[in-house]
Amino acid sequence: MLREELYDQVKKLIDKCNRCGFCRSVCPSLAELGWESTSPRGRVFLVGEVLAGRIPLTGDVVSRIDQCLLCRNCMAVCPVGGKIDQVIIAFRQLAAQEMGVATSKKLMLNMLSDHRGLCDVMAPVAAVLEHIPFKETPGGGAIFRLNKKMRLLPMFGGKPLMSQFQHIKVDKPIKKVAFYVGCYINYMGVNVGRAVLNILARNGVEVVIPQTQTCCGVPFFASGMVEKAVTLVRQNIDALEEANVDAVIYACGSCGTGLKEWARHPEIGSEYAEKAKKLEEKTFEIGEFLIDQLEVKELPSLPKPTRVTYHDSCHLAVGAGVIEQPRTLLKMMGNAEYIEMPEANTCCGMGGLFSVNHYDLSRKINSRKIDKIMSVNPQVVTSGCPGCNLHIMDGLNKAGSDIVTSHYIELINNAYDCAQE
Ligand code: SF4
Ligand code: SF4
Structure with missing residues (x-):
């Protein structure tokens, strides 16, 4: 049937x-x-x-x-x-x-959908305990101390971002936005989330973080768990609609693309599809928002000359069409020497759960990307997707490289922080 x-x-x-x-x-x-x-x-x-x-x-x-x-x-x-x-x-x-779906995959996904309260409690504890078996890399990855060539894992970021921040108020806001955080930034990439909030506030934008938002549904759709994905999508649509804001901002390429395509899934029903379409029109990736909506024309300088390159997340570039804005922002910072890597838009091999299920294949795809990155010898490689960053970090670690990986918005936030000191 x-x-x-x-x-x-x-x-x-x-x-x-x-x-x-x-x-x-x-x-x-x-x-x-x-x-x-x-x-x-x-x-x-x-x-x-x-x-x-x-x-x-x-x-x-x-x-x-x-x-x-x-x-x-x-x-x-x-x-x-x-x-x-x-x-x-x-x-x-x-x-x-x-x-059927593999039990391990189901367990992991169900933690993100049905047991977020438990994740909220466990994340700060894990952030302390993980330092025993793992060593933290400059880009925020976890290297297993007993086998440095083992797959690099993400470090927990302590208290989840959504537990730390609910509403960032500013004097005379020029816009009010909702931040769609996503699971990775909430639990692991907390510094990316802080950077987004900081930069928005410095540019006069009030930010709310709707507390009932949840997983974007992308890993559930990708795993064929469509019924569950639909529940999550509807919950997110309700949360973002209730926020009643000028725009919705995201900083994870995969979540954001999922968010912008909710209306494409007929399973969510016509009423929710209508709401999703309206949300889509006012949903922007952070760099897209800074350049196209706020028309940011200048940024502070990095503390010292830094060779920087940028990798296009497939979802961000192909799915959301965000290609030039992150590059424009990176080039805008004083002391940033931007170098375009060859084939910047080729896949890094991450693909969310793909890299868990097919690690060897994902590594082969990744090694092509690592060669391209190393060919331009940057000090920092950036992207607009924390998942890509993690996989690139893993590849660089395996290649014995000391190139640092960062979300591009974190690098921009460093410049703001240094300008303030
Ligand atoms: S590119 Fe051509 S072969 Fe590939 S899916 Fe499209 S129509 Fe089919
Ligand atoms: S892995 Fe190949 S088939 Fe799958 S989405 Fe990418 S290009 Fe298309």
Whole structure:
């Protein structure tokens, strides 16, 4: 029954593919795996065959579709506007129902959706205890002391951002915004969140942090857990709508793209889709907001000359179209020597839970990115996505490099802090 419903839902999208193959040149998983069945075109075809009941749903087929990072690079070049992500998600929904979701994945995701109170209590404790087995890197990663080549993990940031801040008031605000924090920034990338709040306040913007916001739903959609994702999306829409603000700001490429695409999921219902569309119009990535809405023209200087480069998060660049604004801001800071890395827009291999489920493959994709970063010899590599930063940090650690990884907004915040001292 679900299979037929899903086929109805995506058949038009599948039939739209004309097999031109343009998408093959940009797919990071195809570049490593090489089989047609792992190309965007091949995946679309496979999904169609399974949903139509012409080939069985087997572990092999699931693994081909599971090796997609949902980076959307294929969608950026597809001449017929193929919605490959929707096709992949439909398949994963079927696979989740018929074959189940791995218990470890379910547990992890359920912590973020159903047990946030527990996460709030555990995060500060974990932030203290993790220093025993792990050593913190300058970019905020955790290296296992007994095996420095083991996968680098994110460090907890102490008290969650949302527990620390609810409302930042300023004198005569020029705008009032809501900050959509996202799970990573709330628990791990707390300094990124602080940087956003600080920079907004310094630019005369009042910020509220709606306390009932929750996970954006992206990892649930990506895992085929659509029912749960819909509940989260609706909760977020209610929270952001109630905030009654001029704009919604985000600083995580993946969360933000998810947020801007809530209306695309028919499962949320027409009433919520309407609300989501209205929210989408006033949702901005932090750099996009500073440049396009506040028209920031100058920034303070970094304390010393620093060679900086920027990596495009796939979701931020392809999904949200935010490409130039972070670069413009980085170049605006005195003492920042901006260097463009070659192929800045190629995937870093993170892909959220993809890098957990397919770590070896994600590392291979990542090593291409690390080569590009190292080729321009920066002191700091930045991006607009904490997830990309973590994966890049892991790759640099494995390569024995001392290049520091940072969200670009943290670097800008450093400049503000130094200017104040
Ligand atoms: S979303 Fe990314 S990984 Fe998936 S098929 Fe498209 S290009 Fe390949
Ligand atoms: S670029 Fe689009 S139309 Fe062409 S093969 Fe890929 S998915 Fe199909």
